[in-house]
Amino acid sequence: MMIQYDKTELENVSLVEEAHSLKNAGFISKEQYNLIVKELIILKSNTNILVRIGFFILGSFLYSSICGFISLILLQALTENYKVLLFIYTIIGFVGTEILTKQKYYGHGLDDAFLIGSQLTLAIAIGISTNGNGLVIASILTITSLLSYLRYLHLSMAFLFCIAGTSTLVYTLFEFGAIGKTILPFVMMLFSAGIYLYSKKVLENLKTFYYYKGIQLAYSFSLILFYLSGNYLVVRELSVALLGAGIAPNSDIPFAFLFYAFTFIVPIGYVVYSLLIKVRIMLWIGLVALCFSFYTIRFYYAILPIETVLTIGGLVLFAFTYFSIKKLKNNTTGITFQPDRFSTKNAFMNAEALITSQLGLKPEINQESNIEFGGGGFSGGGSSGNF
Secondary structure, three states: OOOOOHHHHHHHHHHHHHHHHHHHHHHOOOOHHHHHHHOOOOOOOOOOOHHHHHHHHHHHHHHHHHHHHHHHHHOOOOOOOHHHHHHHHHHHHHHHHHHHHHHEEEEOHHHHHHHHHHHHHHHHHHHHHHHOOHHHHHHHHHHHHHHHHHHHOOHHHHHHHHHHHHHHHHHHHHHOOOHHHHHHHHHHHHHHHHHHHHHHHHHOOOOOOOOOHHHHHHHHHHHHHHHHHHHHHHHHHHHHHHOOOOOOOOOOOOOOHHHHHHHHHHHHHHHHHHHHHOOHHHHHHHHHHHHHHHHHHHHOOOOOOHHHHHHHHHHHHHHHHHHHHHOOOOOOOOOOOOOOOOOOHHHHHHHHHHHHHHHOOOOOOOOOOOOOOOOOOOOOOOOOOOO
């Protein structure tokens, strides 16, 4: 395999992540977790997103400084062939990534800066060399991002691969003129369905965990892409933008009723199917897509004022949530409203504190009386017999 990192150390990273989940769930103590971290040899990574962003900014400054230094040396010699500098910047980015990963940097921030910077400079270099040929740029980035993910296991490269691969297909259809632009929504539906089926099959048969997160990202990307490919708002606005044909009043795009139905059937299908197979990410995508479907109709047909729509929507959501909680709160298996021990333990407490602060409620304070009865502390012996 072409993975840059040591397999044992990658397994240790996974073990530490699992131990962290067990600690948050209360299955092991903090001392046990610290002992596990101390005993295992792990890669240099940052789980804190803010710290990782900070090192990413620092790495970007380092990368740009190296490129600037190279420019000062070679700019006079490459006055006419300045495009070569961009490819040199790309090589610097990949070499820097290799050096950092050999020093066991994995999701640290510094390695992210060099890896993303190399892909960015490569895209700019190809764009300038080909006069902005989108198909060539997307095709090359599809290959380089896939190879980068297979070697460095960065989710940013998996995401770039999904975007670049989709862009390659879109630009290829553009080469067929109006026909390609017309069939674009249907081709994208088939493309996203293929990604979904393939990623689902791979996840079911995956024997190693190294590529699990990347395949999971492609799985989620396919669900989003499939919905957007048939969403009425997306299809209509892209039809106007790509085909340049305005839509006259009291008229609509071809197959409008198909896209109307698609806009609502797919999110509802996501929600129902996710509850049946118990896949949380599909549930969240389905709920967000359903909200965007309502926005799609509201965008073209503003029947009621926005205040009325928000009020009615809030009441419907409140009623649905209330009765769902009553129905599920006592379930111990399957779909339940019981707290997830692997999620934030204080989520309900935080929600209670937020509601209290928003409504201006004050917690009840129990005041104890200074007069103690039964112990003889005041006026007489009481039950203890002492004055």
